[in-house]
Amino acid sequence: ETGVTQSPTHLIKTRGQQVTLRCSSQSGHNTVSWYQQALGQGPQFIFQYYREEENGRGNFPPRFSGLQFPNYSSELNVNALELDDSALYLCASSLAGGARSYEQYFGPGTRLTVT
Amino acid sequence: GDSVTQMEGPVTLSEEAFLTINCTYTATGYPSLFWYVQYPGEGLQLLLKATKADDKGSNKGFEATYRKETTSFHLEKGSVQVSDSAVYFCALSQNNQGGKLIFGQGTELSVKP
Numbered sequence: 425e426t427g428v429t430q431s432p433t434h435l436i437k438t439r440g441q442q443v444t445l446r447c448s449s450q451s452g453h454n455t456v457s458w459y460q461q462a463l464g465q466g467p468q469f470i471f472q473y474y475r476e477e478e479n480g481r482g483n484f485p486p487r488f489s490g491l492q493f494p495n496y497s498s499e500l501n502v503n504a505l506e507l508d509d510s511a512l513y514l515c516a517s518s519l520a521g522g523a524r525s526y527e528q529y530f531g532p533g534t535r536l537t538v539t
Numbered sequence: 540g541d542s543v544t545q546m547e548g549p550v551t552l553s554e555e556a557f558l559t560i561n562c563t564y565t566a567t568g569y570p571s572l573f574w575y576v577q578y579p580g581e582g583l584q585l586l587l588k589a590t591k592a593d594d595k596g597s598n599k600g601f602e603a604t605y606r607k608e609t610t611s612f613h614l615e616k617g618s619v620q621v622s623d624s625a626v627y628f629c630a631l632s633q634n635n636q637g638g639k640l641i642f643g644q645g646t647e648l649s650v651k652p
Binding site for chain 2: 455457459466516532533
């Protein structure tokens with residue numbers, strides 16, 4: 425069973441640029457959620473994708489957007505980067521509709537630094 | 540809105556000491572409750588969970604009981620090891636929100652030999 429993978433591991437961008445982060449869900453999972461974890465804080469929910477549609481969104485501006493592909497992998501896009509966007513971005517996958525649909529499995533994260 | 544509050548860290552213990560990390564929550568209805576652990580440089584791992592009141596989640600010697608009357612889900616372990624050093628996150632999920640997790644701020648645990 426393949427776990428959740430994310431790429432890249434680390435990324436450095438300049439304020440105002442755009443970034444795309446990628447996530448491959450665990451085998452058999454159909455739902456992907458994205459979280460932002462600032463240094464020393466707990467993760468904050470950005471949004472979730474189920475069957476290629478956004479299925480819930482946290483308190484993040486529209487410049488945070490995403491996609492889910494037919495193979496259930498996902499992208500997180502952030503436009504017009506700000507210094508406060510520097511964080512660890514975590515992807516989590518789960519199986520919606522199953523008996524344990526509440527269990528989310530996290531990838532190792534992408535560390536984004538905005539300078 | 541829903542929220543989770545954890546005791547502040549860092550917590551420093553000697554090996555074989557007893558561990559308690561307090562977690563309380565504010566939520567409507569009956570959320571599911573979780574403890575996640577984050578080792579240095581890694582993502583989050585699910586440690587244990589409880590989905591209804593009075594359930595006890597347990598894994599790797601850690602335990603936590605879902606207390607509806609005190610809205611708490613305290614994490615305990617009878618004898619910690621150096622390898623338990625990590626950051627521990629308490630979280631909740633409303634069953635009608637597709638698994639969206641709301642996390643506490645995390646508690647760093649450091650276990651000394």
